[in-house]
Amino acid sequence: MTLNIGIIGCGGIANGKHLPSLQKVEAVNLVGFCDIDIDKAHLAATEYGVESCEVYKDYKQLLANEAIDVVHVCTPNISHKEITVAALDAGKHVMCEKPMAKSTEEAQAMIDAAKRNNKKLTIGYQNRFRPDSQYLRKVTQRGDLGDIYFGKAHAIRRRAVPTWGVFLDEEKQGGGPLIDIGTHALDLTLWMMNNYQPASVMGSTFHKLGKKEDAANAWGSWNPEDFTVEDSAFGYIKMSNGATIMLESSWALNTLDEDEAKCTLSGTDGGADMKEGLRLNGEDFSKLYTTNVELDNKGVAFYDGEEDDEAEIEAQCWIDSIMNDTEPVVKPQEALVVTQILEAIYESARTGKAVYFN
Template identity: 65%
Template sequence: MVLKVGIIGCGGIANGKHMPALSKIEEVEMVAFCDVLEDRARKAKEDYGTSESLIYTDYQELLLNKEIDVIHVCTPNNTHAEISIAGMKLDKHVMCEKPMAKTSQEAKEMIEAQVETGKKLTIGYQNRFTTAATYLHEVCKAGELGEIYLGKAHAIRRRAVPTWGVFLDEEAQGGGPLIDIGTHALDLTLWMMNNYKPKYVVGNTYHKLSQTKDAANAWGSWDPEEFTVEDSAFGFITMENGATITLESSWALNSLDIGEAKTSLSGTKGGADMHDGLTLNGEDRGLLYEKKIELETGGVDFYDGAGSDPAYLEARSWIDAILNDTPPIVKPEEALVVTEILEAVYESAKSGEPVFLKKEAKK
């Protein structure tokens, strides 16, 4: 069986991840490309489609195409829910790029549509598919770290502010580094801990470096007038079972302790961190140990192992879930909790007060 896929949003993430990964899967044919900029959709068709592939500038017209089985939503955050819900109601399975939605209410409405229609819905957290993450997840599932009561979600860039698209637009995106890269680190941490029950959140956001003119930056200086989102954000999350998660994110921070989509874990039997590859630690017979995991599978200069690209593995897993009618690796209910926590960090930063997510029982 060949699944016919429509791409909605043919910008950076579609070209950098979704379309290249899907092009490697035999059971997939990209038959439609949609973007508000027609030239971008046309270029996507040239690169990844066929002569019969269709071009759209209105996603609603694409969704009316009954031949399309699956859509990939690669648009700004404030359109994720609207497009995903419409897609499911028109009989499409939906892969939506992270974060799930701009708000938790929108994310809940996406889940309601998924339940109502029975279509599959997943969110693009491809970092679960790195070698380090899949290995560590197996370690956690096996209980080798014991009860994990401390998690640290790391997403720190020293100077790497994205200056294209709508990344700096709070209205379109809902936030800056927290919702952009912090979301990946938080997803990994919750997944490893298998803990999706936050109790309350305390957060702070900062606009300390965003107004710097002629700033050093990986993609060239940003325009301070366009930089309407935070440049860094930090959260402290207490879970219902008493576990603690710290969340740190930045696009611009005077720090050398940098790293994206990484987690550190502390449990009753051992710990792990992803700062320099993957290292496990613990105590054995009264002595402390560190165990460095060799993540490369090659062993010879010209071969580094096959099938290890996280983007491909994410797409392959997603297509398999549809073909085999199995749950996707990234479940929408899990992605909802990520969005709830991110939203609570922003709310706490504005109010200066903790935000409670656990519903206290009435006395």
């Protein structure tokens, strides 16, 4: 069995992650490439497509191709829901890049479309497939940390503002570092805690350093007039069982404590963090201990291959879930909760009040 895949959005995330990873999956043919900039679609097709692949400017034309089984949505956040729902209604399985959507309402519409069409839907949270994430997931599932009642989700950059594409456009993206990289850290933290029932959220967002002219930045100075999203955001999340999560995210912050797509966990029987590699801590025989885990690519919970690249493993596991009719590793219901919490942080920041969930 071979799956034919179409790519909608042939920009940075498609070329940097999806296309090179999918090209290494044996049961895949890359047959359709779509971008509003048709030149980008042609370039991607030339590098990654099969000989008979097609190029499109309108995603609806790609979806009309009945030979395509799976669609990867790699477009700005504003169009995730529209394209994903249309693809599912067209009978395609869908991987949508993170974040799932700009709002909970949009995310729910995506899930509803997957259910009514009996098609698979997943979201591109590739950090779950890192060796440290896989090891820590096994530790938490086995119960080594006990009841995990406190977590931190880390997504802090000192000066690394993405200045290309629409990253600085609030309307098209829905936000800045919180929805861009904070989403990865929150997904990891919730997954490790296996806790998807938020009770309340308090949040703060800041538009401070984005106003600076000629700022130091990894990808060159930004234009302050274009910087319409927050430059940092922080959330305090209380779960229904009383567990608490603190989320920190920034593209630009005056700090030396930089961490991205990492989490810290504290439980009744032990703790863990990804701050300097993967470290486990606890108490044994009335003594405290810290264990630094030596990681390689063996022992991944749902993959036995040799790749050590999380994007390649993500692609293989996603295709396997379709071929074997199993649940994808990143379930859409889990991604919806991430979107729900991010949306609540933004709402709390706007209103100055806590957001409560039923």
